[in-house]
Every structure is written in C-alpha cells, then in structure tokens.
Amino acid sequence: MAIIERPGTGTTPVVATPQQTLGAVKRPVETKGWREWLFTVDHKKIGIMYGVVAMVFFIIGGVEALLIRLQLAMPDGQILSADKYNQMFTMHATTMVFLFAMPMAGAFANYFLPLQIGARDVAFPRINALSLWLLIIGGLVLNASWFLGGAADGGWFMYAPNSGPIFSPSHGVDFWVIGLQIAGVASLLGSINLIVTVVNMRAPGMSLMKMPVFTWMILVVQFLLVFSLPVITVALVLLMLQRSYGATFFDVSQGADPLLWQHLFWIFGHPEVYVLILPAFGIISEVLPTFARKPLFGYPFVVFSGASIGLVGFGVWAHHMFASGLGPVSVAVFSVATMAIAIPTGVKIFNWLLTMWGGKIWYTTAMNFAIGLVVLFTIGGLSGVTHSVAPSDTQQTDTYYIVAHFHYVLFGGMVFGLFSGFYYWWPKVFGKMLNEKLGAWNFWFMVIGMNLTFGPMHILGLQGQPRRMYVWTEARAGEGFFNLGFWNLIASIGSFILAVGVLFFLINVVITARSKKQAPLDPWDARTLEWLTTSPPKAHNFDRIPVVHHLDEFFHRKYEEDTATHTMKKVAEGEDLVRVEEEAADAHIHLPSPSYWPIVLSVGVGLLGLGTIYGIPMIVLGFAITLFASYGWILEPSVAEEIDFEPSNNDGNTKEIAPLG
Amino acid sequence: MSTSTEQHEQEHGMSDAGYIKIALILAAITALEVSTYYVDFGPLFMPSLMIMMVVKFVMVVSYFMHLKFDSRIFSFMFYTGLGLALFVYITALATFKFFIS
Amino acid sequence: MAETATHTADHASEHGHETSTGLSNNKLAMWLFLGSECLLFGGLISTYMLYRGRVSDGPHPMAIFDIPFTSVSSFVLLMSSLTMVLAVTAAQRGDDSRTNLWLTITAVLGATFVGGQVYEFTAFIREGLGFSTSLFGSSFYTLTGFHGIHVSVGVLMLLSTVGIIRKNKITGNKAEVVEIVGLYWHFVDVVWIIIFTLVYLIPS
Numbered sequence: 001m002a003i004i005e006r007p008g009t010g011t012t013p014v015v016a017t018p019q020q021t022l023g024a025v026k027r028p029v030e031t032k033g034w035r036e037w038l039f040t041v042d043h044k045k046i047g048i049m050y051g052v053v054a055m056v057f058f059i060i061g062g063v064e065a066l067l068i069r070l071q072l073a074m075p076d077g078q079i080l081s082a083d084k085y086n087q088m089f090t091m092h093a094t095t096m097v098f099l100f101a102m103p104m105a106g107a108f109a110n111y112f113l114p115l116q117i118g119a120r121d122v123a124f125p126r127i128n129a130l131s132l133w134l135l136i137i138g139g140l141v142l143n144a145s146w147f148l149g150g151a152a153d154g155g156w157f158m159y160a161p162n163s164g165p166i167f168s169p170s171h172g173v174d175f176w177v178i179g180l181q182i183a184g185v186a187s188l189l190g191s192i193n194l195i196v197t198v199v200n201m202r203a204p205g206m207s208l209m210k211m212p213v214f215t216w217m218i219l220v221v222q223f224l225l226v227f228s229l230p231v232i233t234v235a236l237v238l239l240m241l242q243r244s245y246g247a248t249f250f251d252v253s254q255g256a257d258p259l260l261w262q263h264l265f266w267i268f269g270h271p272e273v274y275v276l277i278l279p280a281f282g283i284i285s286e287v288l289p290t291f292a293r294k295p296l297f298g299y300p301f302v303v304f305s306g307a308s309i310g311l312v313g314f315g316v317w318a319h320h321m322f323a324s325g326l327g328p329v330s331v332a333v334f335s336v337a338t339m340a341i342a343i344p345t346g347v348k349i350f351n352w353l354l355t356m357w358g359g360k361i362w363y364t365t366a367m368n369f370a371i372g373l374v375v376l377f378t379i380g381g382l383s384g385v386t387h388s389v390a391p392s393d394t395q396q397t398d399t400y401y402i403v404a405h406f407h408y409v410l411f412g413g414m415v416f417g418l419f420s421g422f423y424y425w426w427p428k429v430f431g432k433m434l435n436e437k438l439g440a441w442n443f444w445f446m447v448i449g450m451n452l453t454f455g456p457m458h459i460l461g462l463q464g465q466p467r468r469m470y471v472w473t474e475a476r477a478g479e480g481f482f483n484l485g486f487w488n489l490i491a492s493i494g495s496f497i498l499a500v501g502v503l504f505f506l507i508n509v510v511i512t513a514r515s516k517k518q519a520p521l522d523p524w525d526a527r528t529l530e531w532l533t534t535s536p537p538k539a540h541n542f543d544r545i546p547v548v549h550h551l552d553e554f555f556h557r558k559y560e561e562d563t564a565t566h567t568m569k570k571v572a573e574g575e576d577l578v579r580v581e582e583e584a585a586d587a588h589i590h591l592p593s594p595s596y597w598p599i600v601l602s603v604g605v606g607l608l609g610l611g612t613i614y615g616i617p618m619i620v621l622g623f624a625i626t627l628f629a630s631y632g633w634i635l636e637p638s639v640a641e642e643i644d645f646e647p648s649n650n651d652g653n654t655k656e657i658a659p660l661g
Numbered sequence: 662m663s664t665s666t667e668q669h670e671q672e673h674g675m676s677d678a679g680y681i682k683i684a685l686i687l688a689a690i691t692a693l694e695v696s697t698y699y700v701d702f703g704p705l706f707m708p709s710l711m712i713m714m715v716v717k718f719v720m721v722v723s724y725f726m727h728l729k730f731d732s733r734i735f736s737f738m739f740y741t742g743l744g745l746a747l748f749v750y751i752t753a754l755a756t757f758k759f760f761i762s
Numbered sequence: 763m764a765e766t767a768t769h770t771a772d773h774a775s776e777h778g779h780e781t782s783t784g785l786s787n788n789k790l791a792m793w794l795f796l797g798s799e800c801l802l803f804g805g806l807i808s809t810y811m812l813y814r815g816r817v818s819d820g821p822h823p824m825a826i827f828d829i830p831f832t833s834v835s836s837f838v839l840l841m842s843s844l845t846m847v848l849a850v851t852a853a854q855r856g857d858d859s860r861t862n863l864w865l866t867i868t869a870v871l872g873a874t875f876v877g878g879q880v881y882e883f884t885a886f887i888r889e890g891l892g893f894s895t896s897l898f899g900s901s902f903y904t905l906t907g908f909h910g911i912h913v914s915v916g917v918l919m920l921l922s923t924v925g926i927i928r929k930n931k932i933t934g935n936k937a938e939v940v941e942i943v944g945l946y947w948h949f950v951d952v953v954w955i956i957i958f959t960l961v962y963l964i965p966s
Contacts, residue, residue, distance in 0.1 A: 123787045123791070124787070124791065188798060192791050192794045192795060192798075193791070195790075195794055196787050196790045196791050196794070199782065199783055199785070199790060200781035200782050200783055200785060200787050200790060201781060201782060202782040206782075226794055226797065226798045227797065227798060227801055228801075229798070230798050230799065230800075230801040230802035230805065231801055231802075231805055233802060233805075234802060234805030234806055234809070235805070237904070237908075238809065238904070241900065241904060245893065245894070246893065246894035247893065247894055247900035247904070248894065248897060248900065249809070249813075249897070249900060249901070254818070254896075254897065255816045255818065255897060256813070256816075256897055257812065260809065260812060264805060631922070634922070634926070634933070635926070635931055635933070636933070637933040
C-alpha cells in the first residue's frame, strides 16, 4: 500500500496514506475493504490472490477429474456423453496446467521471491497486478465456454485436425485459444518482471550464489517462460486465424503440414513441463534442509542442475512426437537428448537424499510432502525415461501408461511440492499454523489416493487401454490380474480417496482461519530471509534492507559455530533478530502506490480477445479501453508524489495519523 | 537512471557522425542486397545474401541498440533468445526436410 | 511498457547504492522482451518458410513481389533507425527540441513504411492473393502483418513520447524512455532486415 512509515517510538511505526495524487485520473488511495485488493500493487496481496484463484481452479479441475473417473469406473459408463467427456478431459488438463499449476507457482513466486532476496517489492508492481488480472480474465474466458456452447474438446495439446471446425464445431476451441493467449501474456509479463526483480533488486551482499534455491528455480522457470511462451503464442495465433479468418495452416486437405502445430506446441510444451516441476523442486529444496536441520547438500549442484534442466529442456520437444513419423535421425537425436535430461534430474534426487542423510529429521506435514515428492517423482521420472526409448515409446504413446507417468511427476511431484509449501509457509503468510494432525490425514489420504489412482494406470496402459476413450466394454476387458475393469475401478476409488485428502486440506484452512492461536515467529527454525520479518510480513517487508553475508542468511544470524566442538550453536532467536531490525528501521519507506489501470487494461485485453469470436465492434471497444488504460498508466507515476505522503502539507485536508496495527 | 551509467554510455557510445557512418554502410549493403535481384551472383547468391543479412542485423543491434557498449547482461538476455530461436526453428524445419530439397 | 522503477529502487540509489547490477530495470525488461520476441518472429518466419511454395491456385511469390518498391520501403525503415538513434543522442544531451524533431521524423518514416505495406497488400489482393487463397498467402500476410502491427505500435509509441515530452508529463528519466522506445524501434527494423532477405530476395 502507498504508505510512508516513519519509525515511531519503539516498535510502532506511523503510517500516512497519499490523499490526492492525480495521474490521468485521481488514483486510488483506499487501504481498506475490497478496493484494497482490487487496485493493490503489493506483491504479497497479489501473491495471495494468485493462490486463491489457483485453488479455485484446482477444485474445478479436480471435479472434472472425478467426473472422468466416475465415467470410467464401470463398463459402458453413462455419466458423460462422448462429447462431454472430450470437453471434460481437455478442460481438466488445461485448467490444471494453466490455471492451477502455473498460477500457484506464481503465488509462491510472487509472495516469497522478493522476501527471499531482501526486496520490498517486485521491479514492476503495476505490471505484477496486470499479470494477475490478465490471468483471471484468461481463466474466465476459458471456462465461460462451458456456458456458451460447449468447451474445447480437442485434448490439451489440441492437435489438428481435432482443433479444426469439422471435428470441433462449437466455439470451445476459440475460447480456449483466446483464454490461453491472454493467460500467456500474463505469464510473459510476470516472467519478465520476476527476472528483472532477481537480477536487479537483491539485497546488498546477496550474490547469485547466495540466493535461496527456491529463488533460483523460480528464476530458471521465468527464463523458460520468457523464451517458450512466444512459441505457443505463434501456434495460437495461427489456429485463431484458421478458425476465425479462413486460413488453412493445419488443414491437410489444403496442403498444410499438421506436424507444424505439433512442433510449435511442444517447443513450448516441453519447457512448460519444467515450468511446472521446477518451482516444486525449489520449494522442497527449502523444506528438506529446514526439517533435516542440515544445509542443502551440494547447493551449487542443485542450482546448476536446475539451470541445465532448463537449457536442455529446449532440445527434447520432439520426444512427444515419436509416433508421428519424424524419421529415424530425428528420433535418434531426440531420444539421446531425452535420456541426457535425466542426468541433472537424478543429480537433484541424490542431493535431496544426501541432505536428509544423517540429519535429525523432523517429520512435519511439510516434510512429509517433500519426502513424498522425492519418492513419487522418482517413480514418475523412471517411467519417463522409458519413453525416451523410442520403440517402447511407440507402444506407450496415447495409452494410460503416459497418463500414469505424467500424473506421477505432476501430481506426485508438483502438487506434493506445492502442498509442502502450503504447510511450510502458511504461518509466514497468515501468521497461523495449519493444523498438523489434519495435515497428517491430508498427507496420507493424498499419498494413498494418488497411488491407487495412478499406479493401476501403468497396468492399464501397457495392456493397451488408450487415453481419451470415453467408454470401455466388459467384453474386451481381459481376465485375471490384467482385467481392465478391476484396475479401472481401483483407479476410480483412488481418485475419491485423493479428493478426500484435498478436502482435509480445505477443512484445515477453514479451521486455521477460525483459530485465534498465533504462530510463533520462526516455527520451523528456518534458514532464509523471508523469516527475518514479522508474520505476516509488514507492507514494506523489511524495516531495513538486510545486508547478506551468507547463503541461508537467517540461519547464520541465529547460529554461530562453536569452535571447540565444531557444531553450530544457537545464539539468537528469530524474535531477537526481528526486534533488532525494527529498532534500526529505515526512516522513509516509499512503496509503490495502488492503481486502477492494471485491472482496466486487463478488461480491455479480454474484450479485444473475445472480439475475434464476436466480431469487429468488440475488437474496437477492447482496443479503445486498452489504449485508454495504457495512456492512463503511462501518465501515472508509479509512486505517489512526495506531497501526498505528508498530510501536514495538505492544506485543510489533514488526516489523523493512525498507528500501524 | 544513475548518472554513472550515462557517463559510461557517453564515453563508449558513438558520436552522431559515427551513427551516420554506420547508416551509410547499412545503406550500401542494402543496395548490394537488392543488386542480387538484378545481377546473377551464381553459387555465391545464397551465402552472400545470408552474410549481408547477418552483418546488417549485427550492426544495428551492436551500434544503434548500443549492445556493444552496454552491459553483457543485456547481450545475454537478447542473444539467448535469438540463439534459442535459431536452434529450435532450424531443428524443426530440418525435421520437415526443409534444407534438403 | 515503460514503467518507472519502484520507488524503493530510486530511494536506494539516493543513498549511494543502486540496483544490484547498476542497470536500469526498464532497459533490462525491454531487452528480455526483445529476446522473447525473437522466438515469436522466428515462429512466424519458419511458418512462412515452410509454406511459401504452397501456392494452390493462387499467384506464386516471385510473380507478385515488386522488389524495387519493397527495396525502397525497406530503405525507408532502415533510415528511420538512424533518425531514431539521433533522437536518443539528442535526448541524452538534454536537447528536447531536437529529440522531438528526430522522433517525429522517425514516426513519419515508420508511417511511410506502413503506408507502403498497405499499398503492397492491396496490390497483392488485386492480383489475386487473398488472405485465405493459399498457404503462401496466409503465412505471408500473417508474418508481414504481424510486423506491420509492430511498426504501427512503434509509431504510436514515438508520437506519444513526443506528446508527453512536449507537455512535460514524462514519469521517469526522459533520456531512458527515449532510449527504450528506440530499442523497440530498432528491433522492429532488424526483424525487417531478416524478412526482406528471407521473404523477398530469396526466391522459393
């Protein structure tokens, strides 16, 4: 919020809000109620909103998954029609990837990246808000299709000809294209913002090799996004021009190469896989050392293996296309590249194992989820390596074996990492601890549910059950151990156990929110800078910008080496350290001021996109709003003028100076 | 943003006359490029056009966009994108046997 | 695009320490954006290269391209890069009137290029190459149209910068704003350098 804080007496600083700044129009000054959230540029509020939005879409995508499993639980399922089933699996995947996984990683990145590098906000706070609102608009456009003639139904990678008007006559794919395009712009802006933040806004002394691993992994992810999103943008533009304006880019009957779409999609799509998993790797690289009470084993290896996963990730996309007749040379090259990428991933696994080795492990829920990730991701990783062998991949392609593989890496890997992050950082964000007992229920239901759901899919896939079939018949289900009916039923039961696990988490959130009990300042004896402030952090994050001397700066401020025994001895508590910071608080902290323009601009862009479906007038309207908001934006200083912060200079408009709660 | 950065640019940047010189070279190369349309360069046609294109590209980026005089971080950001673009798209076109025909 | 750095960064520089690298946030963001744009135009160019020979019943590229005309408009765009860089040096000297003069000339040259493109498109359509006539047509119009939109946005940015400098409403460092608009402008120019060679000069 736009506040200035002067160190008051002792530890209660004083705040004043700007009163009258004019940009193109009067800028918002509210610090209370819904306006506080709608027009905020505070990275922490934006992070929380990312999290809420992502969680809503997680539930929507989860319900879609349950409907799919209900349909397949029994032979000749009657829950969904073939058409609805196609929409369901397409939207389940799209929602989970673009509207849950990426925004949830964005939530963590937005909230913790500035805190971990000792900054007061991101480099471009208004662009940060714009990213959030564009994401929300994109998600709404995607899901609006359910009510406007049917959702997209071509599978999440939307291959031609399924994406064409003959096989997908509804507007579903159009909404899908526009929604992803807008969400893509949001991610692109967000990634540029976060890279600049990491490069330019680190606290004094924080060299790149003193950055927490989570920040490192987020940085790698943002580079992947910056350089892969434009490729899907091209693909989506071509598809949009084909569907709405008569081009034939992917239409074989007009002499086109449908493989062009596959290349463009997977040049984006494979780096995207690492975009999804690396944030989770970053989270558990914070969680494992904290709860093993040992520094991360081989920090530089974890960092560089992450970076090399990112780089090599751009050279393996065609392994998604082995079954499309690329030719032996291409297949061989991409096979080898794909096997190579397993090496840095394996390096990480061993680093985590050796971090835990010999540590005094504290089995909290956060730690359980982190260990769960290491185990389940390894299973998924191993089945992934089998795809790199092209002949075996040819058998596995488009079967449930693939579905099993990517759910082990994405659910067992990514989702477990995110849940580990929830439990680890909840006290930081909300000042209250999530209930550990419910956390245990949450964890075990999710572990058991996830293995029951996705484990049998390996068998189903190798037995030949194709993915995306809306129904199976008893007559072809096979017998004995390999009976498809039995394993389909197990998978469906598993999915509901999984859902109950997630429900435990939601219950936990509600119970925690109602509880009055405040969390201790440093409940986990943590290691990184985000803990060097109050919980929840103050609007300006740090009372003074910390000067960094060590990797794991917060840990090294608490502990000193006992020269006699060569062990680390605790010399200060977190509370002491925060008190020291409060007493030395900076005198004048100007934070970026809230703004109307991000949300207005995002509405304009949304209308501009929908115009490709609903015609020129809407494009014109969208363009006008976009242009108007852009000028408002440019003409508005990102921080309110000095005079607005000083109520005493504000003739006849003096407001009471309120103490900060 | 800071005065030290500006001074740095002024020291290592170019004078207006220098920029005009660069522009003249670019114009000359463009004339040469267009001449390939009228004069038969034989087997040199493709390589010469590609080389001239690259030279023009690098000159604009290095001098007009200051990349030669600016921080290496900027070069890293830009040339990483450019390098990845060349790699992925040339590879993709190669799988279409684009360079064989 | 250009947003002034957060005040916290400004504040830090007042006290002697700057951003971690001493580089401007805005410039860094612009370079990243341009790095990203390389992959955008790379994709469109590749699509064109793949499809340029697929003319169906429509005209062949070599039959309709007017090389002398396009050479002139390419030259105009190339020279606009010179006027842009002169605007940047004028802005760095703090010479507002020269800055505005060169920015305006750059915008006029850019608008001339866009005008030439509109003329070229209408001529092609008259000769029977519609947007959906053939894969060549679709991919040609998509590529050059995308570039044209970029130039048009650039012209808008240039004229807006002139207006904002005139009214003295600029938020942030003036020379830097001009420089960043310049970076975008030069990038649009280098993309055309590639398109001119690959699309127009190399016959399919």
